Amino acid sequence: MGFTSELWESGAATYERIRVHPFVQGLTSGDLDRAAFRHYIAQDSHYLREYARALNVVAAKAPTPEGTALFGEHATNANAVERALHAGFLDELGGVDQPASPTTVAYTNFLLATAHTGSFAEGLAAVLPCYWIYARVGADLVDRSSPDPLYARWIATYGGDGFQKIVDDVLTVTDRHAEGLGPAERAAMLHHYATAARYEWMFWDAAHRRETWPIPLA
Numbered sequence: 302m303g304f305t306s307e308l309w310e311s312g313a314a315t316y317e318r319i320r321v322h323p324f325v326q327g328l329t330s331g332d333l334d335r336a337a338f339r340h341y342i343a344q345d346s347h348y349l350r351e352y353a354r355a356l357n358v359v360a361a362k363a364p365t366p367e368g369t370a371l372f373g374e375h376a377t378n379a380n381a382v383e384r385a386l387h388a389g390f391l392d393e394l395g396g397v398d399q400p401a402s403p404t405t406v407a408y409t410n411f412l413l414a415t416a417h418t419g420s421f422a423e424g425l426a427a428v429l430p431c432y433w434i435y436a437r438v439g440a441d442l443v444d445r446s447s448p449d450p451l452y453a454r455w456i457a458t459y460g461g462d463g464f465q466k467i468v469d470d471v472l473t474v475t476d477r478h479a480e481g482l483g484p485a486e487r488a489a490m491l492h493h494y495a496t497a498a499r500y501e502w503m504f505w506d507a508a509h510r511r512e513t514w515p516i517p518l519a
C-alpha cells in the first residue's frame with residue numbers, strides 16, 4: 302500500500318480507542334443499553350443524509366469519470382442505508398425523532414466544509430475514516446458477533462466481504478491520486494484524516510452518553 306498506510310497511521314491511536322470503547326465492546330457482549338443504540342441509529346440517520354451530500358461534492362471534484370461514478374454511487378448507497386435504518390432498526394426500537402446532536406452537527410459540518418472548500422484530495426481524506434474505520438470495526442466484531450440479534454444484524458452489515466470491497470475501491474483511488482501530490486497537500490490530507498477519525502470516536506462516545514444539546518432547542 303502507498304500513502305493510505307500513512308493515513309491509517311495518522312488515525313491509528315484513535316482507532317485503538319474506538320476498538321476498546323464501551324459502546325463498541327457492548328455490541329459484541331450484548332450489554333450495550335438499547336437506549337444508547339437507539340440514540341446511535343437516530344443520529345446515524347442524520348449523519349448519513351449529510352455524508353451523502355459530502356460524497357456528492359467529492360464525486361463532483363473527482364478528476365476522473367471513474368471517481369465521479371464511484372463516489373456518486375456511494376452517495377446513493379448512503380441514502381439507501383439511511384432509509385433502511387428507518388424501516389428496520391428504528392421501527393423495531395421504537396422510532397425516535399431527535400434532532401442532530403452537537404457531535405453529529407460538528408462532524409457533518411466538518412465533512413461538508415472540507416469537501417466544499419478543499420481539493421478533491423482533501424475531501425477524500427475527510428470522508429475516508431468513515432469507510433475504513435467501519436470496515437475495521439466490522440471485521441473486528443464479526444467473528445464474535447453478538448448474543449443480541451439486533452446488534453448481530455448491525456455487525457453483519459459492516460463485517461461482510463461486500464463492504465470490504467467498497468473500502469478497497471476507495472483505498473485504491475486514494476493511493477493512485479496521492480502519487481501525484483506534493484508534501485503540502487499530503488499534509489492537509491493527513492490532518493483531515495486524523496480529524497475525521499477523532500470525530501468517529503466522538504460519534505460512538507456521544508451515543509454512549511446519549512448526548513443532547515445543553516440548552517434545549519426551541
Ligand SMILES: Cc1ncc(C[n+]2csc(CCO)c2C)c(N)n1
Nearest residue numbers: 345348352375378379431432435504
Ligand atoms: C458515524 C458513521 N460513520 C461511518 C459510517 C459507515 N458508513 C456510512 S456511509 C458509508 C459508505 C458509503 O455508503 C459508510 C462506510 C456510519 N454509518 N456512521
